[in-house]
Amino acid sequence: MTFEELYKMAKAVINPRKLSDDAEAGGVGAALLTDTGNVYTGVCIDTACSMGFCAEHAAAAAMITAGESRVVKMIAVDWDGSILPPCGRCREFISQLNDDNLDAEVMVAANTIVTLDQLLPYNWRKL
Incomplete structure (x- = not known):
């Protein structure tokens, strides 16, 4: 699967919306391709007290729920279509x-x- 295909899948799940006075969701979409060829998508959830999570976390949770853990390709897409690098928390996670x-x-x-x-580059497990 190409990154162009993953990009389209990540962009397809974007649906920015207000969930409550304190939460919004769907402004960023992510797609993870596993070693078995499955793709898992997710969206971000933003909350007022910072307990939300990124789209990559949501996609990874779907992957783990399905019994997989090996990612071979990943991408995140902002609401405007721009590609976003994963934050430090998502990288480590x-x-x-x-x-x-x-x-x-x-x-x-x-x-x-x-x-x-x-x-x-300075992975704590390799130092």
């Missing part, structure tokens, strides 16, 4: 779900793909 996830390809900008390992 996904790296810990499967030892091989450090080899996952991550699109961080248009035409820029790096590995998760490259996004975590």
